[in-house]
Amino acid sequence: MAKENCLIVHAAGKQLDLLRGEASRIAKGSKVDWWIDRADVGTRFCFEDVKAKEAFAITCDSFGIPCRDG
Template sequence: MGTEKYVIVYAAGKQLDLLRSEAFRIAKAAKAGWWTDRAEVGTKFCFEDAKAKDTFAHACNNFGITCREG
């Protein structure tokens, strides 16, 4: 698939549910796929589209959820 576009978030429970919904909405608008994987610490949200990844990272910041882009 080439270079992975992902954001690792440090959230759990309802915050993680909120982020899953947001990732779905962003990926659908971009007509791109997305999925989650476990990270060493946190959850990795992977996107097929770089712009969708950037939008998701911005949404995390807006929600006040700590994240790290990869």
């Protein structure tokens, strides 16, 4: 799958669980698939759709969790 719709987040524990739930909610609302991969530093969240990725980035920002394209 294309990696251009991925974000690398720096979270662990309950924050990571929270983000998994948000990613699932966003993907379900957008009717797209999503998946998680390990990154060198952090966790990579990938979406089939760029709009879902952008919505997830906004969610990360609202929780104060750093993320970057990945």
